[in-house]
Amino acid sequence: MAGLQIFRDWCASIQEKTGGELTFQPFGANDVVGDFQLYDAVKNGVLEAVNPFTIYAQGIIPAATFLTSIPLGLRQPAEFDTFYYGLGGIDIARELYAAQGMHFVGPVHHDANIIHSKVPIRSIDDFAGRKMRLPGGMVAEVFTELGAETTVLPGSEIFPALEKGTIDVADYVGPAVNYALGFSQVTDYIVMGPPGFMSLYQPVDIMDITVGQAAWDALSDQMKQFVEMETHVYSDMHYAAIQKADQEAWSKFEADGTEVTRLTQDDVDLMTEIAVPIWFDYANRDTDAARVFKIQLDYMQSGSLGYVDPSLTEGLELKL
Numbered sequence: 514m515a516g517l518q519i520f521r522d523w524c525a526s527i528q529e530k531t532g533g534e535l536t537f538q539p540f541g542a543n544d545v546v547g548d549f550q551l552y553d554a555v556k557n558g559v560l561e562a563v564n565p566f567t568i569y570a571q572g573i574i575p576a577a578t579f580l581t582s583i584p585l586g587l588r589q590p591a592e593f594d595t596f597y598y599g600l601g602g603i604d605i606a607r608e609l610y611a612a613q614g615m616h617f618v619g620p621v622h623h624d625a626n627i628i629h630s631k632v633p634i635r636s637i638d639d640f641a642g643r644k645m646r647l648p649g650g651m652v653a654e655v656f657t658e659l660g661a662e663t664t665v666l667p668g669s670e671i672f673p674a675l676e677k678g679t680i681d682v683a684d685y686v687g688p689a690v691n692y693a694l695g696f697s698q699v700t701d702y703i704v705m706g707p708p709g710f711m712s713l714y715q716p717v718d719i720m721d722i723t724v725g726q727a728a729w730d731a732l733s734d735q736m737k738q739f740v741e742m743e744t745h746v747y748s749d750m751h752y753a754a755i756q757k758a759d760q761e762a763w764s765k766f767e768a769d770g771t772e773v774t775r776l777t778q779d780d781v782d783l784m785t786e787i788a789v790p791i792w793f794d795y796a797n798r799d800t801d802a803a804r805v806f807k808i809q810l811d812y813m814q815s816g817s818l819g820y821v822d823p824s825l826t827e828g829l830e831l832k833l
Contacts, residue, residue, distance in 0.1 A: 515689055515758040516623070516751070517541050520564060523747045530743070535736055537562075552723075556614050561728035564621065567719045568648075574609050575799035579806045580620075581719040583795075584655045585781070585788040587809055588716045588820070590622045590752060600808050609801055616729040618722040619744040622752035624687035624759065625711035626718055628704040629696045631681050633772070637780045646671055646683035651788075651795055652714045658787045668694075675699040686718065688766065689758035697769040705775050713776065713784055722747070789825045796831055803831045 524537035546554045552573055554560040570577035580602070587593055596602040597620055610617040634640060641660030647653045653663040661682070666674055674680045676699045683700075685691050706713045722744045732740065766773075796806035810831075813820040 555725045562724040567721045576801040582717040584714040585785045616724045621720040621748040623718045624755045626715040629700040630702040634704045644680045688762040692762040793829045
């Protein structure tokens with residue numbers, strides 16, 4: 514997979530950049546522990562650092578739900594950079610991770626997630642009655658409101674479920690990975706947002722660099738600053754390389770006869786109306802989640818973005 518090679522190349526560069534003072538030994542997914550055991554492995558010292566999808570942290574840090582994209586929320590990587598590095602998101606993330614014995618170094622941009630379908634979906638009405646694989650949580654609730662029959666499946670079970678017709682529609686990660694998994698063999702359509710808005714439900718899939726507190730404390734102040742700067746470098750290079758792989762994948766999908774259908778701005782507006790109360794519901798389950806979400810909501814309602822009309826939040830309150 515492209516992402517793993519990018520990670521390995523970055524890790525290999527660290528020893529040379531630091532004159533041997535610091536080295537990163539990379540492992541692939543499940544080489545040491547499974548995805549859902551990563552944080553226990555860091556806490557227990559089995560691993561000193563991890564590069565996970567940030568959403569995995571929601572099991573121990575409920576606010577992590579809002580440290581990556583939510584349906585119809587912040588829609589571009591630069592908006593999340595603003596949230597983290599301009600609006601204080603990084604400080605809250607580090608506070609919450611420190612309480613778990615870990616240091617959140619910074620976000621790493623990955624890709625948007627996209628939807629594959631056996632049938633054409635040209636508006637949100639076409640999701641009604643469709644058997645659809647989704648990752649659960651907030652995303653599943655939005656599509657359930659649209660009338661989809663949602664189910665949660667691990668990535669390894671999506672292809673056979675589509676092949677057998679157990680499901681009609683499935684979300685998974687970006688074009689490059691999904692093409693490699695053979696999705697063009699079992700679906701004829703890819704459902705996207707309007708031009709420039711790849712994915713309505715998970716437009717910015719964020720990974721991060723998280724280090725065990727003991728391993729982080731062992732670094733000099735200069736080396737801590739270096740790792741923080743290198744995380745910015747890794748995020749930029751990782752995102753660009755994934756997008757390059759995606760461009761190559763699009764031509765392959767086209768050659769296989771896959772048709773890209775696009776939802777409209779009207780669909781975006783209708784889904785936003787559905788998503789807003791679901792955002793508030795999840796935010797109000799945890800005080801820290803509400804703190805994080807409030808920053809994003811203010812940004813989305815500002816003159817800079819204007820994603821959320823003030824009328825949509827009337828009567829809704831955050832338990833801060």
